[in-house]
Amino acid sequence: MNVSIIVFPGANCDRDAAYVTRDLLGQPTQMVWHEDRDLQNADLVIVPGGFSYGDYLRCGAIARFSPALQATVEHANRGGLVLGICNGFQILTEAGLLPGALVRNRDLHFVCDRVPLRVERTDLVWTHQYASAAVITLPIAHGEGCYYADADTLQALEDHQQVVFRYSDPAGKSTAADNPNGSLNHIAGICNRRGNVMGMMPHPERASDAVLGSTDGLTLFKSVVSRQLQPA
Amino acid sequence: MPTYQAQIYVTLRPSVLDPAGTAVQTGLHHMGFEGAQQVRIGKYIQLVLTAADEASARAQLDQMCDQLLTNPVIENYRFELAVNSPAATPA
Numbered sequence A: 001m002n003v004s005i006i007v008f009p010g011a012n013c014d015r016d017a018a019y020v021t022r023d024l025l026g027q028p029t030q031m032v033w034h035e036d037r038d039l040q041n042a043d044l045v046i047v048p049g050g051f052s053y054g055d056y057l058r059c060g061a062i063a064r065f066s067p068a069l070q071a072t073v074e075h076a077n078r079g080g081l082v083l084g085i086c087n088g089f090q091i092l093t094e095a096g097l098l099p100g101a102l103v104r105n106r107d108l109h110f111v112c113d114r115v116p117l118r119v120e121r122t123d124l125v126w127t128h129q130y131a132s133a134a135v136i137t138l139p140i141a142h143g144e145g146c147y148y149a150d151a152d153t154l155q156a157l158e159d160h161q162q163v164v165f166r167y168s169d170p171a172g173k174s175t176a177a178d179n180p181n182g183s184l185n186h187i188a189g190i191c192n193r194r195g196n197v198m199g200m201m202p203h204p205e206r207a208s209d210a211v212l213g214s215t216d217g218l219t220l221f222k223s224v225v226s227r228q229l230q231p232a
Numbered sequence B: 001m002p003t004y005q006a007q008i009y010v011t012l013r014p015s016v017l018d019p020a021g022t023a024v025q026t027g028l029h030h031m032g033f034e035g036a037q038q039v040r041i042g043k044y045i046q047l048v049l050t051a052a053d054e055a056s057a058r059a060q061l062d063q064m065c066d067q068l069l070t071n072p073v074i075e076n077y078r079f080e081l082a083v084n085s086p087a088a089t090p091a
Helices: A014-024 A067-077 A087-094 A151-159 A218-225 B019-030 B054-069
Strands: A003-007 A029-033 A044-047 A081-085 A101-103 A111-119 A135-142 A146-148 A163-167 A187-191 A197-200 B003-012 B043-050 B075-083
Touching: A003 A014, A003 A067, A014 A029, A014 A044, A014 A218, A044 A067, A044 A087, A067 A081, A081 A087, A087 A101, A087 A197, A111 A187, A146 A187, A163 A197, B003 B054, B043 B054, B054 B075
Parallel strands: A003 A029, A003 A044, A044 A081, A081 A197
Antiparallel strands: A101 A146, A111 A135, A111 A163, A163 A187, A187 A197, B003 B043, B003 B075
Protein backbone atom coordinates (compact mmCIF):
# COMPACT_ATOMS: atom_id res chain seq x y z
CA MET A 1 0.00 0.00 0.00
CA ASN A 2 1.41 3.38 -1.04
CA VAL A 3 1.29 5.80 1.86
CA SER A 4 1.70 9.55 1.45
CA ILE A 5 2.04 11.80 4.46
CA ILE A 6 1.36 15.50 4.04
CA VAL A 7 3.99 17.74 5.58
CA PHE A 8 2.84 21.21 6.58
CA PRO A 9 4.99 23.89 8.14
CA GLY A 10 4.37 23.15 11.81
CA ALA A 11 3.49 19.48 11.40
CA ASN A 12 5.25 17.46 14.09
CA CYS A 13 3.83 13.93 13.84
CA ASP A 14 4.62 13.34 10.18
CA ARG A 15 7.81 11.37 10.87
CA ASP A 16 6.17 9.37 13.63
CA ALA A 17 3.50 8.27 11.16
CA ALA A 18 6.13 7.45 8.53
CA TYR A 19 8.07 5.41 11.09
CA VAL A 20 5.00 3.25 11.58
CA THR A 21 4.03 2.72 7.96
CA ARG A 22 7.56 2.49 6.51
CA ASP A 23 9.73 1.07 9.26
CA LEU A 24 7.32 -1.01 11.33
CA LEU A 25 5.00 -2.17 8.54
CA GLY A 26 7.28 -2.03 5.50
CA GLN A 27 4.94 0.00 3.30
CA PRO A 28 6.29 2.38 0.64
CA THR A 29 5.89 5.79 2.28
CA GLN A 30 6.46 9.24 0.84
CA MET A 31 6.41 12.63 2.47
CA VAL A 32 4.45 15.17 0.41
CA TRP A 33 5.25 18.84 0.95
CA HIS A 34 2.16 21.00 1.40
CA GLU A 35 2.85 22.99 -1.76
CA ASP A 36 2.91 19.85 -3.89
CA ARG A 37 -0.25 18.67 -5.62
CA ASP A 38 1.16 15.27 -6.56
CA LEU A 39 0.20 12.65 -3.99
CA GLN A 40 2.53 10.13 -5.67
CA ASN A 41 -0.02 7.41 -6.33
CA ALA A 42 -1.05 7.25 -2.72
CA ASP A 43 -3.53 4.60 -1.64
CA LEU A 44 -3.56 6.08 1.84
CA VAL A 45 -3.03 9.76 2.65
CA ILE A 46 -2.20 10.61 6.24
CA VAL A 47 -2.81 14.17 7.42
CA PRO A 48 -0.59 14.23 10.51
CA GLY A 49 -0.73 15.98 13.83
CA GLY A 50 1.04 19.19 14.73
CA PHE A 51 0.33 22.87 14.41
CA SER A 52 -0.02 23.44 10.68
CA TYR A 53 0.74 27.05 9.77
CA GLY A 54 0.96 27.79 13.47
CA ASP A 55 -2.76 27.03 13.83
CA TYR A 56 -3.28 30.72 13.09
CA LEU A 57 -6.89 31.89 12.86
CA ARG A 58 -8.29 28.43 13.72
CA CYS A 59 -6.69 25.00 13.93
CA GLY A 60 -6.49 23.61 10.41
CA ALA A 61 -8.09 26.64 8.79
CA ILE A 62 -5.18 27.60 6.57
CA ALA A 63 -3.88 24.10 5.85
CA ARG A 64 -7.15 23.40 4.12
CA PHE A 65 -6.17 25.65 1.20
CA SER A 66 -2.80 24.05 0.52
CA PRO A 67 -2.36 22.29 -2.85
CA ALA A 68 -1.59 18.98 -1.11
CA LEU A 69 -4.78 19.15 0.89
CA GLN A 70 -6.85 20.04 -2.15
CA ALA A 71 -5.39 16.99 -3.88
CA THR A 72 -6.28 15.00 -0.76
CA VAL A 73 -9.90 16.14 -1.02
CA GLU A 74 -9.99 14.92 -4.63
CA HIS A 75 -8.38 11.64 -3.55
CA ALA A 76 -11.06 11.22 -0.88
CA ASN A 77 -13.85 12.05 -3.32
CA ARG A 78 -12.53 9.28 -5.58
CA GLY A 79 -12.86 6.87 -2.66
CA GLY A 80 -9.19 6.99 -1.63
CA LEU A 81 -8.26 6.42 1.99
CA VAL A 82 -7.56 9.47 4.17
CA LEU A 83 -6.58 9.38 7.84
CA GLY A 84 -6.43 12.62 9.83
CA ILE A 85 -4.78 12.47 13.23
CA CYS A 86 -5.18 15.28 15.79
CA ASN A 87 -4.41 18.46 13.80
CA GLY A 88 -5.13 16.28 10.76
CA PHE A 89 -8.65 15.66 12.10
CA GLN A 90 -9.10 19.41 12.59
CA ILE A 91 -7.94 20.00 9.02
CA LEU A 92 -10.36 17.40 7.62
CA THR A 93 -13.29 19.08 9.36
CA GLU A 94 -12.20 22.51 8.12
CA ALA A 95 -11.93 21.05 4.62
CA GLY A 96 -15.44 19.65 4.87
CA LEU A 97 -14.34 16.02 4.46
CA LEU A 98 -15.75 15.29 7.90
CA PRO A 99 -18.66 17.02 9.65
CA GLY A 100 -18.44 19.15 12.79
CA ALA A 101 -15.54 21.06 14.30
CA LEU A 102 -12.94 20.74 17.05
CA VAL A 103 -13.11 23.56 19.57
CA ARG A 104 -11.31 24.57 22.76
CA ASN A 105 -11.15 21.84 25.40
CA ARG A 106 -13.86 22.08 28.05
CA ASP A 107 -11.40 22.84 30.85
CA LEU A 108 -9.18 25.08 28.67
CA HIS A 109 -6.09 22.99 29.37
CA PHE A 110 -3.88 21.45 26.78
CA VAL A 111 -4.38 17.78 27.66
CA CYS A 112 -1.42 15.42 27.29
CA ASP A 113 -2.36 11.98 28.56
CA ARG A 114 -3.12 8.37 27.71
CA VAL A 115 -6.82 7.70 27.63
CA PRO A 116 -9.06 4.68 27.16
CA LEU A 117 -11.23 4.56 24.06
CA ARG A 118 -14.01 2.23 23.04
CA VAL A 119 -13.79 1.01 19.46
CA GLU A 120 -17.33 1.47 18.13
CA ARG A 121 -16.88 0.02 14.65
CA THR A 122 -14.81 -3.00 13.68
CA ASP A 123 -16.22 -3.38 10.17
CA LEU A 124 -14.13 -0.54 8.77
CA VAL A 125 -10.91 -0.70 6.81
CA TRP A 126 -9.39 1.21 9.75
CA THR A 127 -10.46 -1.04 12.57
CA HIS A 128 -11.20 -4.57 11.34
CA GLN A 129 -8.34 -6.08 13.34
CA TYR A 130 -9.65 -4.78 16.66
CA ALA A 131 -11.89 -7.05 18.73
CA SER A 132 -15.53 -6.02 18.76
CA ALA A 133 -16.19 -3.33 21.41
CA ALA A 134 -12.49 -3.38 22.35
CA VAL A 135 -11.25 -0.79 24.82
CA ILE A 136 -7.83 0.50 23.83
CA THR A 137 -5.52 3.13 25.28
CA LEU A 138 -4.00 5.82 23.09
CA PRO A 139 -2.10 9.04 23.79
CA ILE A 140 -3.85 12.36 23.32
CA ALA A 141 -2.18 15.77 23.15
CA HIS A 142 -4.37 18.68 22.19
CA GLY A 143 -5.81 22.01 23.29
CA GLU A 144 -8.67 22.09 20.79
CA GLY A 145 -10.06 18.57 20.73
CA CYS A 146 -13.61 19.11 21.90
CA TYR A 147 -15.79 17.72 19.17
CA TYR A 148 -18.76 19.92 18.33
CA ALA A 149 -21.55 19.56 15.81
CA ASP A 150 -25.09 20.86 15.80
CA ALA A 151 -27.81 18.55 17.08
CA ASP A 152 -28.95 17.41 13.62
CA THR A 153 -25.40 16.63 12.49
CA LEU A 154 -24.72 14.75 15.70
CA GLN A 155 -27.87 12.69 15.27
CA ALA A 156 -26.96 11.93 11.67
CA LEU A 157 -23.49 10.78 12.79
CA GLU A 158 -25.05 8.39 15.28
CA ASP A 159 -27.74 7.21 12.86
CA HIS A 160 -25.10 6.31 10.28
CA GLN A 161 -22.72 4.81 12.85
CA GLN A 162 -19.97 7.23 11.96
CA VAL A 163 -18.50 7.38 15.46
CA VAL A 164 -15.46 5.11 15.37
CA PHE A 165 -13.82 5.86 18.73
CA ARG A 166 -15.42 7.15 21.92
CA TYR A 167 -13.72 8.24 25.14
CA SER A 168 -14.59 5.81 27.90
CA ASP A 169 -13.45 4.43 31.21
CA PRO A 170 -11.18 1.35 31.16
CA ALA A 171 -14.27 -0.86 31.27
CA GLY A 172 -15.70 0.79 28.16
CA LYS A 173 -18.34 2.95 29.82
CA SER A 174 -18.49 6.57 28.67
CA THR A 175 -18.89 9.11 31.46
CA ALA A 176 -18.27 12.84 31.73
CA ALA A 177 -15.35 12.12 34.06
CA ASP A 178 -13.63 10.03 31.38
CA ASN A 179 -14.20 12.59 28.65
CA PRO A 180 -10.93 14.55 28.58
CA ASN A 181 -12.07 17.55 26.55
CA GLY A 182 -15.86 17.82 26.65
CA SER A 183 -16.45 16.31 23.22
CA LEU A 184 -20.14 15.89 22.46
CA ASN A 185 -21.24 12.25 22.71
CA HIS A 186 -17.68 11.48 23.95
CA ILE A 187 -16.51 11.48 20.33
CA ALA A 188 -12.79 10.83 19.81
CA GLY A 189 -12.90 9.80 16.15
CA ILE A 190 -15.38 9.69 13.29
CA CYS A 191 -15.52 8.57 9.68
CA ASN A 192 -17.48 9.78 6.70
CA ARG A 193 -20.50 7.76 5.56
CA ARG A 194 -18.48 5.96 2.91
CA GLY A 195 -15.90 4.99 5.52
CA ASN A 196 -12.84 5.95 3.48
CA VAL A 197 -12.09 9.11 5.48
CA MET A 198 -11.42 8.96 9.21
CA GLY A 199 -10.37 11.63 11.67
CA MET A 200 -9.37 11.13 15.29
CA MET A 201 -7.86 13.25 18.05
CA PRO A 202 -5.88 10.40 19.73
CA HIS A 203 -2.49 9.44 18.31
CA PRO A 204 -2.30 5.80 17.15
CA GLU A 205 1.17 6.44 15.68
CA ARG A 206 2.46 7.19 19.18
CA ALA A 207 1.28 3.79 20.41
CA SER A 208 2.66 1.55 17.67
CA ASP A 209 6.15 0.59 18.78
CA ALA A 210 6.28 -1.68 21.86
CA VAL A 211 9.34 0.19 23.07
CA LEU A 212 7.02 3.16 23.74
CA GLY A 213 4.82 1.06 25.98
CA SER A 214 1.79 0.21 23.87
CA THR A 215 0.90 -1.15 20.45
CA ASP A 216 -2.82 -0.41 20.65
CA GLY A 217 -2.44 2.04 17.78
CA LEU A 218 -0.48 -0.33 15.54
CA THR A 219 -3.62 -2.43 15.07
CA LEU A 220 -5.21 0.49 13.25
CA PHE A 221 -2.32 0.78 10.79
CA LYS A 222 -2.16 -3.02 10.40
CA SER A 223 -5.87 -3.05 9.65
CA VAL A 224 -5.60 -0.51 6.89
CA VAL A 225 -2.43 -1.78 5.22
CA SER A 226 -3.67 -5.38 5.25
CA ARG A 227 -6.75 -4.42 3.30
CA GLN A 228 -6.85 -6.18 -0.02
CA LEU A 229 -6.64 -3.31 -2.49
CA GLN A 230 -9.34 -3.35 -5.10
CA PRO A 231 -8.00 -3.19 -8.64
CA ALA A 232 -8.45 0.32 -10.02
CA MET B 1 -11.09 51.86 -7.58
CA PRO B 2 -12.19 52.91 -4.12
CA THR B 3 -10.75 51.32 -1.05
CA TYR B 4 -12.86 50.27 1.90
CA GLN B 5 -12.02 49.76 5.54
CA ALA B 6 -13.70 46.60 6.78
CA GLN B 7 -14.20 45.71 10.43
CA ILE B 8 -15.19 42.08 10.86
CA TYR B 9 -16.59 40.67 14.10
CA VAL B 10 -16.49 36.90 14.54
CA THR B 11 -18.52 35.39 17.36
CA LEU B 12 -19.14 31.84 18.52
CA ARG B 13 -22.56 30.55 17.63
CA PRO B 14 -24.82 30.64 20.69
CA SER B 15 -24.99 26.83 20.81
CA VAL B 16 -21.20 26.48 21.14
CA LEU B 17 -19.86 26.48 24.67
CA ASP B 18 -17.19 29.09 25.35
CA PRO B 19 -15.05 27.85 28.24
CA ALA B 20 -12.65 30.77 27.80
CA GLY B 21 -15.53 33.20 28.14
CA THR B 22 -16.69 31.38 31.26
CA ALA B 23 -13.19 31.60 32.75
CA VAL B 24 -13.01 35.32 32.03
CA GLN B 25 -16.44 35.82 33.60
CA THR B 26 -15.24 34.05 36.74
CA GLY B 27 -12.24 36.39 36.77
CA LEU B 28 -14.49 39.42 36.49
CA HIS B 29 -16.57 38.14 39.39
CA HIS B 30 -13.40 37.71 41.46
CA MET B 31 -12.60 41.35 40.71
CA GLY B 32 -15.96 42.31 42.13
CA PHE B 33 -17.89 42.81 38.92
CA GLU B 34 -20.70 40.55 40.08
CA GLY B 35 -23.03 41.95 37.45
CA ALA B 36 -20.93 40.68 34.51
CA GLN B 37 -22.80 37.93 32.70
CA GLN B 38 -22.77 36.00 29.44
CA VAL B 39 -19.13 36.69 28.59
CA ARG B 40 -18.35 35.40 25.10
CA ILE B 41 -14.99 35.78 23.42
CA GLY B 42 -14.77 36.32 19.68
CA LYS B 43 -12.36 37.71 17.14
CA TYR B 44 -11.99 41.08 15.50
CA ILE B 45 -10.39 41.34 12.08
CA GLN B 46 -9.78 44.53 10.16
CA LEU B 47 -8.64 44.84 6.59
CA VAL B 48 -8.51 47.31 3.73
CA LEU B 49 -10.12 46.16 0.52
CA THR B 50 -9.98 47.61 -2.97
CA ALA B 51 -13.17 46.91 -4.87
CA ALA B 52 -15.20 48.29 -7.75
CA ASP B 53 -18.05 49.38 -5.50
CA GLU B 54 -19.61 48.69 -2.14
CA ALA B 55 -21.73 45.80 -3.40
CA SER B 56 -18.62 44.08 -4.71
CA ALA B 57 -16.77 44.75 -1.45
CA ARG B 58 -19.62 43.23 0.56
CA ALA B 59 -19.81 40.19 -1.71
CA GLN B 60 -16.06 39.63 -1.42
CA LEU B 61 -16.16 39.98 2.36
CA ASP B 62 -18.98 37.43 2.57
CA GLN B 63 -16.86 35.00 0.58
CA MET B 64 -13.79 35.66 2.74
CA CYS B 65 -15.79 35.06 5.89
CA ASP B 66 -17.56 31.95 4.62
CA GLN B 67 -14.44 30.32 3.23
CA LEU B 68 -11.61 31.27 5.58
CA LEU B 69 -12.15 33.93 8.21
CA THR B 70 -14.86 31.98 10.02
CA ASN B 71 -15.93 28.38 10.37
CA PRO B 72 -19.70 28.45 9.83
CA VAL B 73 -20.06 25.27 11.89
CA ILE B 74 -19.13 27.13 15.07
CA GLU B 75 -19.03 30.84 14.27
CA ASN B 76 -21.16 33.75 13.08
CA TYR B 77 -19.89 37.02 11.68
CA ARG B 78 -20.92 40.52 10.82
CA PHE B 79 -18.92 43.35 9.33
CA GLU B 80 -18.94 47.09 9.01
CA LEU B 81 -17.70 48.75 5.87
CA ALA B 82 -16.59 52.35 5.35
CA VAL B 83 -15.10 54.07 2.34
CA ASN B 84 -11.54 55.03 3.12
CA SER B 85 -11.35 58.82 3.12
CA PRO B 86 -8.89 60.15 0.50
CA ALA B 87 -6.75 61.61 3.27
CA ALA B 88 -6.26 58.15 4.72
CA THR B 89 -5.30 56.64 1.38
CA PRO B 90 -1.56 56.51 0.66
CA ALA B 91 -0.66 58.64 -2.34
